[in-house]
Amino acid sequence: MKPNFWIKICSKCFLCKYVRTSKDKTKLKYKVFNKIKLFCPICRAANYSLKKIETTHKIDFEQRYKIEIIKKTDINVVQNIKETNKKILQLLHKNHNRPSTISYYEEILTSSLRLDELKETKRNGKKIIGTFCIFVPEELIYACGAIPVRLCAGSYDTISYAEEVLPRDICPLIKSSFGFKILGLSYFELCDLVIIPTTCDGKKKLAEILNDMMPVWILELPNRKNLTKAKTFWLEEIRTLKEKLEKFTKIKITKENLKQAIKLLHQRQMIFRKLYQLKKTYPLLLNERDTLLIIQASFYDDIKRWIEKTNQLYNEVYSLTLDSKHLNSKFSTQNITTQPIKLLLTGAPIIWPNYKILNIIETTQATIVADELCSGVRSLYDTTEVDDWSTEGCLRALAYKYLLPSTCPCFTESNDRIDKLLQSIKDFSVDAVIYHSLRLCQLYDIEFYKIKTVLKNYGIPILKLHTDYSPEDTEQLKTRIEAFIEMLKNKNQLK
Numbered sequence: 088m089k090p091n092f093w094i095k096i097c098s099k100c101f102l103c104k105y106v107r108t109s110k111d112k113t114k115l116k117y118k119v120f121n122k123i124k125l126f127c128p129i130c131r132a133a134n135y136s137l138k139k140i141e142t143t144h145k146i147d148f149e150q151r152y153k154i155e156i157i158k159k160t161d162i163n164v165v166q167n168i169k170e171t172n173k174k175i176l177q178l179l180h181k182n183h184n185r186p187s188t189i190s191y192y193e194e195i196l197t198s199s200l201r202l203d204e205l206k207e208t209k210r211n212g213k214k215i216i217g218t219f220c221i222f223v224p225e226e227l228i229y230a231c232g233a234i235p236v237r238l239c240a241g242s243y244d245t246i247s248y249a250e251e252v253l254p255r256d257i258c259p260l261i262k263s264s265f266g267f268k269i270l271g272l273s274y275f276e277l278c279d280l281v282i283i284p285t286t287c288d289g290k291k292k293l294a295e296i297l298n299d300m301m302p303v304w305i306l307e308l309p310n311r312k313n314l315t316k317a318k319t320f321w322l323e324e325i326r327t328l329k330e331k332l333e334k335f336t337k338i339k340i341t342k343e344n345l346k347q348a349i350k351l352l353h354q355r356q357m358i359f360r361k362l363y364q365l366k367k368t369y370p371l372l373l374n375e376r377d378t379l380l381i382i383q384a385s386f387y388d389d390i391k392r393w394i395e396k397t398n399q400l401y402n403e404v405y406s407l408t409l410d411s412k413h414l415n416s417k418f419s420t421q422n423i424t425t426q427p428i429k430l431l432l433t434g435a436p437i438i439w440p441n442y443k444i445l446n447i448i449e450t451t452q453a454t455i456v457a458d459e460l461c462s463g464v465r466s467l468y469d470t471t472e473v474d475d476w477s478t479e480g481c482l483r484a485l486a487y488k489y490l491l492p493s494t495c496p497c498f499t500e501s502n503d504r505i506d507k508l509l510q511s512i513k514d515f516s517v518d519a520v521i522y523h524s525l526r527l528c529q530l531y532d533i534e535f536y537k538i539k540t541v542l543k544n545y546g547i548p549i550l551k552l553h554t555d556y557s558p559e560d561t562e563q564l565k566t567r568i569e570a571f572i573e574m575l576k577n578k579n580q581l582k
């Protein structure tokens with residue numbers, strides 16, 4: 088990048104050089120020169136140009152070697168996706184006593200209702216912004232009148248198309264998501280741009296490849312989230328994102344609309360928390376597949392409608408608890424008749440319709456009472472704590488909310504994740520942990536050893552399921568899960 092005219096002059100100016108290189112900042116000469124710099128129009132112009140260069144460099148990809156990625160068309164794939172959705176729904180419907188409101192979330196995930204709505208919204212001039220992972224502050228997107236949709240996908244049917252561009256040996260989530268883009272399907276195709284945080288190697292390189300097909304912005308994530316310099320760096324990323332969104336949507340993010348967006352998301356988090364808390368007392372009230380359906384519908388749905396429906400759902404399930412306070416099994420959504428084995432699910436994201444391991448677990452005498460998944464509870468749980476409602480105060484609160492509580496394995500230390508797991512095990516009286524590891528996600532794979540060892544010291548059994556999106560290993564997984572549950576049942580009987 089060539090430094091522009093003002094930067095060149097500034098770099099040669101003796102006064103600026105002195106301020107830059109001076110070691111003793113208490114000297115009068117330094118103080119006077121520094122003051123002069125504040126008012127110097129050349130310095131101001133140079134600073135402005137520097138900021139502009141930095142911002143452009145930080146956000147936009149250079150496209151020096153842009154390649155053409157040819158899109159695929161296959162009418163069968165749409166049919167296959169529909170068939171898979173139908174099959175998973177049929178498995179869900181085998182469970183009785185599911186709350187009636189749950190059909191709404193099924194509709195969002197399987198019908199074209201939301202897609203059609205978004206197409207219409209887009210025609211009316213609104214921007215649709217795709218996101219990956221859980222680090223992109225949706226509040227900023229809503230505050231500038233755009234709509235966020237999370238693009239992390241769980242469909243096996245799109246993977247083979249992605250493998251024509253991406254290597255086979257990367258995580259299925261990345262391939263599945265990219266497959267939707269290659270095929271020009273679903274929400275991906277509606278997005279005006281995509282924001283990708285640099286969480287893992289796969290995501291970083293996905294960003295570069297995708298950038299040849301559509302606008303992509305990167306959110307640089309620090310590796311050690313608890314360091315002061317990491318927080319400062321991340322806050323700067325969030326500020327830059329705000330500016331970039333304002334330019335893109337041509338809507339200024341004011342203090343007022345940011346506040347409204349934070350409050351809206353707060354409502355979403357609070358109703359979800361209330362629902363989730365019920366599971367502490369009534370572990371059979373909602374099974375994990377339904378819990379994930381509810382959460383994952385929020386990735387795409389109109390946020391206000393989702394809040395309204397989830398309030399309805401809460402009232403519906405809460406009324407069940409009033410009827411059958413002492414008999415969990417009466418309103419079990421899982422056909423469990425005896426005291427269930429309570430499990431906590433952690434690890435790599437499980438995303439609709441890849442409910443393979445849940446379909447197995449939830450036909451045993453075990454129930455998943457809590458999860459620690461970025462596609463599950465983690466995506467809706469944390470709230471933004473604002474103590475200063477100025478724009479800067481809101482940005483700081485948002486930056487910290489998206490960084491500090493995160494237990495993603497992309498950070499160097501796993502201590503926060505272990506703390507969170509131990510806390511949930513205690514809060515939900517968990518008997519054992521299921522560790523979902525996606526093939527070729529090294530981050531989760533590597534963290535397993537430490538987590539297993541710590542949990543063992545606490546006497547908590549853990550089962551690691553190393554799998555991907557293909558249905559091929561279903562029988563093998565079934566055997567392992569059933570043996571594990573059987574072992575837990577025997578252990579409980581001996582108590």
Ligand code: SF4
Nearest residue numbers: 220221286461495497
């Ligand atoms: S767990 Fe992995 S996929 Fe999920 S949000 Fe974190 S980095 Fe992204």
Ligand code: SF4
Nearest residue numbers: 258260287289435528
């Ligand atoms: S599951 Fe692992 S490899 Fe895949 S996107 Fe998430 S962090 Fe990256």
